[in-house]
Amino acid sequence: MRYVSTRGRAPVLDFEQAMMTGLARDGGLYLPEAIPMFSADEIARFEGLPYEEVARRVVSPFVGESFSDADLRGAIARAYAGFDHIARAPLVQLAPGHHLLELSHGPTLAFKDFAMQLIGQLFQLALARSGNRVTILGATSGDTGSAAIEAFCGLSNVDVFIMYPHGRVSEVQRRQMSTPADANVHALAVDGTFDDCQARLKDLFNDHDFRDEVGLAGVNSINWARVLAQIVYYFTAAVSLGAPRREVDFTVPTGNFGDIFAGSIARAMGLPIGRLVVATNQNDILHRALTSGEYRVGMVEPSISPSMDIQVSSNFERALWLAYDRDGNAVAKLMDELKAGGFTISQGALQQLRETYVTGRASEEETTAMIATIRDETAEVICPHTAVAVKVAREHLRPGVPMISLSTAHPAKFPDAVEAAVGIRPPLPQHMADLFQRDERITRIANDAGVIKSLILERRTE
Numbered sequence: 001m002r003y004v005s006t007r008g009r010a011p012v013l014d015f016e017q018a019m020m021t022g023l024a025r026d027g028g029l030y031l032p033e034a035i036p037m038f039s040a041d042e043i044a045r046f047e048g049l050p051y052e053e054v055a056r057r058v059v060s061p062f063v064g065e066s067f068s069d070a071d072l073r074g075a076i077a078r079a080y081a082g083f084d085h086i087a088r089a090p091l092v093q094l095a096p097g098h099h100l101l102e103l104s105h106g107p108t109l110a111f112k113d114f115a116m117q118l119i120g121q122l123f124q125l126a127l128a129r130s131g132n133r134v135t136i137l138g139a140t141s142g143d144t145g146s147a148a149i150e151a152f153c154g155l156s157n158v159d160v161f162i163m164y165p166h167g168r169v170s171e172v173q174r175r176q177m178s179t180p181a182d183a184n185v186h187a188l189a190v191d192g193t194f195d196d197c198q199a200r201l202k203d204l205f206n207d208h209d210f211r212d213e214v215g216l217a218g219v220n221s222i223n224w225a226r227v228l229a230q231i232v233y234y235f236t237a238a239v240s241l242g243a244p245r246r247e248v249d250f251t252v253p254t255g256n257f258g259d260i261f262a263g264s265i266a267r268a269m270g271l272p273i274g275r276l277v278v279a280t281n282q283n284d285i286l287h288r289a290l291t292s293g294e295y296r297v298g299m300v301e302p303s304i305s306p307s308m309d310i311q312v313s314s315n316f317e318r319a320l321w322l323a324y325d326r327d328g329n330a331v332a333k334l335m336d337e338l339k340a341g342g343f344t345i346s347q348g349a350l351q352q353l354r355e356t357y358v359t360g361r362a363s364e365e366e367t368t369a370m371i372a373t374i375r376d377e378t379a380e381v382i383c384p385h386t387a388v389a390v391k392v393a394r395e396h397l398r399p400g401v402p403m404i405s406l407s408t409a410h411p412a413k414f415p416d417a418v419e420a421a422v423g424i425r426p427p428l429p430q431h432m433a434d435l436f437q438r439d440e441r442i443t444r445i446a447n448d449a450g451v452i453k454s455l456i457l458e459r460r461t462e
């Protein structure tokens with residue numbers, strides 16, 4: 001399988017190279033040249049299989065020759081062994097025709113573990129083969145950072161630097177990043193927003209000398225392997241509810257557009273997904289862009305669903321590339337305009353995007369109210385991101401078509417928001433019960449690529 005950049009001017013790579021590279025050298029994002037398809041019979045045979053086996057079948061056509069089948073099997077088995085639920089991504093019923101896909105059973109209690117644990121295993125295989133060492137640089141709105149640290153801490157050939165917006169992540173999220181004792185991981189509290197962290201990340205990746213000197217690797221959802229791992233649970237969930245004989249709808253709480261984009265790929269592979277609903281919080285740039293055709297960057301408004309507090313949604317570039325019929329020049333031009341504040345989506349592309357995605361938003365009040373409603377109706381306690389999805393999903397229910405809302409994090413990661421809604425503080429699971437007693441290690445740092453670069457050069461292992 002060959003991978004091409006959304007901006008059309010970077011080298012064509014194989015899966016392993018695309019995974020180790022992260023961001024393309026022309027500033028674009030890698031995507032497979034062609035999307036493999038499953039027949040309805042092949043999808044039907046996923047029914048009742050272990051999660052790991054579905055993962056192997058879904059992932060392997062994208063991996064091509066990069067890893068042997070035995071290596072891939074082993075990596076997948078190790079990636080999900082630490083999850084605390086045998087189904088890995090279990091479904092819970094919320095109401096007739098409405099289901100919750102629980103993606104919070106991994107080690108850091110958010111869906112990011114699905115991709116990060118697998119990427120951690122695949123990186124180890126690739127680095128052991130090449131003898132290289134890499135510096136992983138990540139930007140996080142909270143959950144990617146802890147998942148990356150969990151996946152890479154203690155590895156001898158990797159240094160990990162995670163930038164997060166100072167004061168804008170939950171205390172549990174911060175502590176998950178700041179308490180691992182391994183010397184190879186570094187939590188950097190940047191004076192800025194998540195968009196600033198992501199912009200500094202791109203600055204450093206576009207500094208090609210630095211990039212080559214430290215062997216920079218990216219594990220944000222700009223990394224295709226992240227998106228790939230997330231395709232799997234769309235298949236397991238849909239098949240559990242009757243696909244491919246029956247269509248299913250999904251609603252996805254969305255920030256950087258990685259998770260929902262994975263859903264669009266599942267559909268392109270042949271999974272009969274009807275509606276794919278993008279749910280945003282008050283930072284509703286995606287909802288507005290698909291409604292008006294204007295993608296205009298505003299100010300981030302901190303919310304109770306902080307992992308979605310974002311204005312520049314990286315993976316939207318992948319959706320644009322598909323909507324512009326894979327025209328790298330057109331995408332490069334839009335991304336230049338974005339630097340100046342925004343762009344207008346062409347009529348044709350807008351029409352394609354609207355055929356692929358439906359959108360909706362939830363205000364802060366609506367999110368809090370939905371946490372309470374679901375607790376009243378079902379006794380389930382959901383996190384605020386999940387509540388955004390459930391609120392928007394309820395506006396898009398269709399008779400006879402099951403709706404699956406993605407539950408992206410454990411409520412204990414956001415205890416303040418949950419307590420404000422239902423008056424209880426959800427307890428952390430056993431393996432994290434002493435999180436608030438552990439020592440923290442954080443470096444506060446300016447929102448400045450030069451300063452961040454110096455720190456990495458100083459701290460990384462030669």
Ligand SMILES: *Cc1c(COP(=O)(O)O)cnc(C)c1O
Pocket residue numbers: 110111112143144221253254255256257258259260307308385386408409
């Ligand atoms: C990252 C995250 C999201 C948003 O996912 P994207 O792939 O960035 O759209 C939603 N909910 C939670 C809990 C997250 O950690």
